[in-house]
Amino acid sequence: MSENSLPLAGSIEAASSSGSAGTILEWLHEWVVTVDHKRLGILYIVYAIFFLLVAGAQAIAIRIQLAVPGNHFLSAQAYNRFFTMHGTTMVFLVGMPILFGFANYIVPLQVGARDMAFPRLNAFSFWLTAFGGLFLYYSFIGGGGLYGVGSAPDVGWWAYAPLTARAFSPGHATDYWALALILSGFGTLGTAINIIATVISMRCKGMTMMRLPLFSWLMLVVSGLTLVTITPLTAAQIMLVIDRYLGGHFFDTQAGGSAVVWMHFFWIFGHPEVYVLVLPAFGIANEVIPVFSRKAIFGYPAMVAASVGIAFISLSVWAHHMFTVGMTSFSNTFFVLSTMLVGIPTGIKIFNWLATIWGGKIRFATPMLFCTAFLFQFLLAGLTGIMLAVAPWNWQLHNSYFVVAHFHYVLVGAIVFCIFAAIYYWYPKATGRMLSEKLGKWHFWLFLIGFHVTFDTMHFLGILGMPRSIYTYQPDRGWNTLNMIVSLGGIIQAIAVLIFAFNLVWAYFRGKEAGNDPWDAWTLEWDTTSPPPSYNFAQEPIVRSRRPLWDVKHPEDPDWEYES
Amino acid sequence: MVAGLLTYAIIKYRAKDVDSQSEPAQIYGSTQIELAWTVIPVLIVIVLFLTTARLIFAIQDAPEPESALNVTVVGHQFWWEFRYPKLGIVTANELHVPLSNNQAPLPTYLTLLSADVDHSFWVPQLAGKTDLIPNRVNTTWINPLQPGLYVGQCAQFCGVQHALMLLRVYVDTPEKFAEWVKNQQQPAVEDPRVAAGRRAFETQACMNCHTIQGTAATGRFGPDLTHLMSRQTLGAGAAANNSQNLRQWIKDPGTFKSGCLMPAMQLSDEQIDQLTDYLSTLR
Numbered sequence: 001m002s003e004n005s006l007p008l009a010g011s012i013e014a015a016s017s018s019g020s021a022g023t024i025l026e027w028l029h030e031w032v033v034t035v036d037h038k039r040l041g042i043l044y045i046v047y048a049i050f051f052l053l054v055a056g057a058q059a060i061a062i063r064i065q066l067a068v069p070g071n072h073f074l075s076a077q078a079y080n081r082f083f084t085m086h087g088t089t090m091v092f093l094v095g096m097p098i099l100f101g102f103a104n105y106i107v108p109l110q111v112g113a114r115d116m117a118f119p120r121l122n123a124f125s126f127w128l129t130a131f132g133g134l135f136l137y138y139s140f141i142g143g144g145g146l147y148g149v150g151s152a153p154d155v156g157w158w159a160y161a162p163l164t165a166r167a168f169s170p171g172h173a174t175d176y177w178a179l180a181l182i183l184s185g186f187g188t189l190g191t192a193i194n195i196i197a198t199v200i201s202m203r204c205k206g207m208t209m210m211r212l213p214l215f216s217w218l219m220l221v222v223s224g225l226t227l228v229t230i231t232p233l234t235a236a237q238i239m240l241v242i243d244r245y246l247g248g249h250f251f252d253t254q255a256g257g258s259a260v261v262w263m264h265f266f267w268i269f270g271h272p273e274v275y276v277l278v279l280p281a282f283g284i285a286n287e288v289i290p291v292f293s294r295k296a297i298f299g300y301p302a303m304v305a306a307s308v309g310i311a312f313i314s315l316s317v318w319a320h321h322m323f324t325v326g327m328t329s330f331s332n333t334f335f336v337l338s339t340m341l342v343g344i345p346t347g348i349k350i351f352n353w354l355a356t357i358w359g360g361k362i363r364f365a366t367p368m369l370f371c372t373a374f375l376f377q378f379l380l381a382g383l384t385g386i387m388l389a390v391a392p393w394n395w396q397l398h399n400s401y402f403v404v405a406h407f408h409y410v411l412v413g414a415i416v417f418c419i420f421a422a423i424y425y426w427y428p429k430a431t432g433r434m435l436s437e438k439l440g441k442w443h444f445w446l447f448l449i450g451f452h453v454t455f456d457t458m459h460f461l462g463i464l465g466m467p468r469s470i471y472t473y474q475p476d477r478g479w480n481t482l483n484m485i486v487s488l489g490g491i492i493q494a495i496a497v498l499i500f501a502f503n504l505v506w507a508y509f510r511g512k513e514a515g516n517d518p519w520d521a522w523t524l525e526w527d528t529t530s531p532p533p534s535y536n537f538a539q540e541p542i543v544r545s546r547r548p549l550w551d552v553k554h555p556e557d558p559d560w561e562y563e564s
Numbered sequence: 565m566v567a568g569l570l571t572y573a574i575i576k577y578r579a580k581d582v583d584s585q586s587e588p589a590q591i592y593g594s595t596q597i598e599l600a601w602t603v604i605p606v607l608i609v610i611v612l613f614l615t616t617a618r619l620i621f622a623i624q625d626a627p628e629p630e631s632a633l634n635v636t637v638v639g640h641q642f643w644w645e646f647r648y649p650k651l652g653i654v655t656a657n658e659l660h661v662p663l664s665n666n667q668a669p670l671p672t673y674l675t676l677l678s679a680d681v682d683h684s685f686w687v688p689q690l691a692g693k694t695d696l697i698p699n700r701v702n703t704t705w706i707n708p709l710q711p712g713l714y715v716g717q718c719a720q721f722c723g724v725q726h727a728l729m730l731l732r733v734y735v736d737t738p739e740k741f742a743e744w745v746k747n748q749q750q751p752a753v754e755d756p757r758v759a760a761g762r763r764a765f766e767t768q769a770c771m772n773c774h775t776i777q778g779t780a781a782t783g784r785f786g787p788d789l790t791h792l793m794s795r796q797t798l799g800a801g802a803a804a805n806n807s808q809n810l811r812q813w814i815k816d817p818g819t820f821k822s823g824c825l826m827p828a829m830q831l832s833d834e835q836i837d838q839l840t841d842y843l844s845t846l847r
Binding site: 075076077080154155156160162163168253254256257258259260293294295296298299300301302324325326328329332333336337340341343344347348350351352354355357358359360361362363364372375376379380386389390391392394395396398399400464465467468469470471472473474477554557559562563 | 566567569570573574577578579580587588589590591592593594597598601602605606609612613616617619620621623624625641676680681682684686688689691692693694695697698699700702703715716717718719720721722723724725726727728730801822823
């Protein structure tokens with residue numbers, strides 16, 4: 001028995017949770033009442049993938065409408081609902097759930113715990129989030145119902161006041177938006193609390209904070225950031241409902257209220273929110289890149305410091321979304337500075353990833369393909385972000401397709417690519433089977449090509465003056481060909497995602513058996529069966545370094561002799 | 565540069581199948597390198613920031629010269645109101661400004677207001693955009709050095725027909741601008757041949773929303789129509805301004821701009837003909 005006392009694979013009993021399957025109803029019931037973090041993680045992820053397909057379909061509809069000028073595929077009313085729902089869905093029903101889903105599954109395993117700190121809160125949070133999403137989508141069949149375009153929100157995912165006042169948005173579209181997000185926001189808060197408690201108090205013996213796997217570190221930081229940032233959104237939404245129904249005038253400009261205050265509230269939420277989305281992607285990269293380069297992450301302490309730094313600085317940059325609102329030169333200048341500053345720790349992380357790869361022996365399995373593309377794409381997204389931080393440039397580029405291209409470069413090019421990497425990386429752990437490498441490569445290359453065809457081109461549309469949120473455009477603006485190209489790229493991405501969805505289902509039944517540790521990795525989740533038993537580990541692991549399994553596999557050269 | 569290094573790294577450090585058993589040297593960090601790549605970006609940011617700050621103050625706080633033309637822009641769902649307070653002109657959707665030059669600048673300073681929701685004034689080839697926020701006064705300026713037509717549109721989502729809230733800015737030579745001003749300052753043309761249409765306008769609900777100078781129509785909700793025929797488009801760019809489109813617009817604006825705030829007035833064909841004839845005389 002090695003000094004590490006890790007519960008080696010052979011001493012763990014085979015998972016028996018699927019032994020007595022019973023009827024379909026019993027199976028469903030198990031999933032509905034589960035408090036097991038692994039099952040809840042899977043529920044979150046499946047829920048998010050479903051909404052990824054829905055919001056993706058909305059995107060395709062948008063691109064069909066914009067492929068040619070003066071198109072009649074979607075009416076103005078329908079288009080405005082589609083782009084509002086596309087953004088709202090992708091942020092709140094895809095991005096947040098899938099990343100918190102991964103956190104749910106992986107964090108307890110990585111810290112060597114048996115479950116999350118509060119399993120029942122965990123379940124409650126999931127179902128609250130799920131209900132919020134279904135409530136939001138019910139809006140499509142409310143109002144005019146299926147004969148019209150329903151009552152889905154049509155005010156943009158940012159829902160600026162006073163467009164959302166009863167005077168300008170009669171009916172219930174705005175109410176669906178506000179109420180659904182208030183509900184799912186509470187679900188998110190519950191999960192954030194759980195992650196913090198689990199990481200702080202349930203780490204296994206020997207796992208100091210500076211030996212925490214970076215994915216778990218980043219989920220800790222993200223959870224703290226979430227607690228701070230969801231609050232202003234929920235507050236603003238409650239104030240909006242008070243304006244709409246209880247005679248409030250917070251944002252009612254006809255009665256002395258302020259449209260700008262809504263913007264401040266929304267973006268104090270909205271900017272850190274995008275860091276809530278991107279930091280877990282960094283966490284995924286921090287797991288995948290070292291394993292597939294066969295090297296430890298370069299500069300672990302700096303990575304931790306940079307992540308914490310990004311979280312703090314990101315709370316100070318929000319008004320770079322408001323450079324055109326007419327703030328004073330002094331205010332604008334402050335936000336230019338804070339926005340540029342947040343680029344520094346972010347750049348440091350890119351350099352650290354580069355240094356991790358440098359001198360490695362890179363295996364380009366599908367997870368690594370996605371993470372490699374992530375590195376290039378995130379680099380470019382950061383550069384266009386710095387361009388947008390320069391306020392005078394922003395005065396031209398704000399609300400144009402340049403901004404749309406920039407944030408999709410981050411959201412898709414960085415976050416979605418890392419999510420795909422995470423799925424290919426951890427699917428074997430969750431199901432015991434490998435996804436098809438062949439389909440994975442088709443998925444990767446098609447998605448990469450489609451992504452670049454769409455979003456590289458889109459930058460130029462912004463520079464040529466095309467604003468966002470428009471259901472059509474004039475044929476003499478010079479935007480026709482570029483829009484067609486952007487739309488074609490969308491179709492290519494859609495095909496890639498369908499291949500991916502097929503892979504997920506096919507591999508569940510026909511995938512190669514994975515075993516405990518198919519990737520030859522080094523963190524604790526790989527030290528148990530695939531899938532893990534409901535209790536995760538037979539004995540509490542004891543660790544002496546950041547890469548416990550490296551120490552076991554390389555007893556002559558263990559990490560603890562080198563870590564500072 | 566970073567992309568170049570990344571490309572180099574992923575090619576050079578690919579695993580070659582032969583030595584798949586051994587692991588490469590494990591390097592955990594390097595204080596000097598990490599310090600260097602922290603300090604250098606900080607320096608870059610300082611330079612970039614100072615340059616940007618200087619530019620922000622230069623543009624936003626540029627003092628307004630005596631010669632500047634003042635225009636008040638009021639954003640509406642889904643059209644633009646332009647008022648020239650010192651010239652006594654009110655028009656809509658198509659802005660005329662005088663050509664400026666470097667020797668004796670003649671910029672146009674725009675005061676930006678909104679009658680309803682947030683809008684944004686954006687003519688890319690003239691200036692960056694500035695928002696029109698209700699209950700708030702914003703200002704911006706343009707200093708055009710080339711005559712011609714500049715197109716733009718509202719750049720802040722303002723509701724269902726945000727996409728068709730277009731802008732046309734005509735930068736006129738001094739002579740042409742003076743001519744335009746003179747024409748706009750006249751009250752509406754009174755052609756007795758279309759008196760029936762004028763009467764129809766004044767007795768239907770049209771006068772509640774629209775102004776025609778010199779008539780009983782003094783509505784402020786919709787665009788000023790006194791010199792409708794001096795404009796090239798209808799509905800803030802929704803359709804070309806010709807007699808066929810004008811007739812159809814009066815009959816049902818939703819044909820061109822579904823969801824715009826002018827309703828189809830359910831008028832008889834005869835009334836629509838009279839109104840079209842009347843409005844067609846308002847040069």
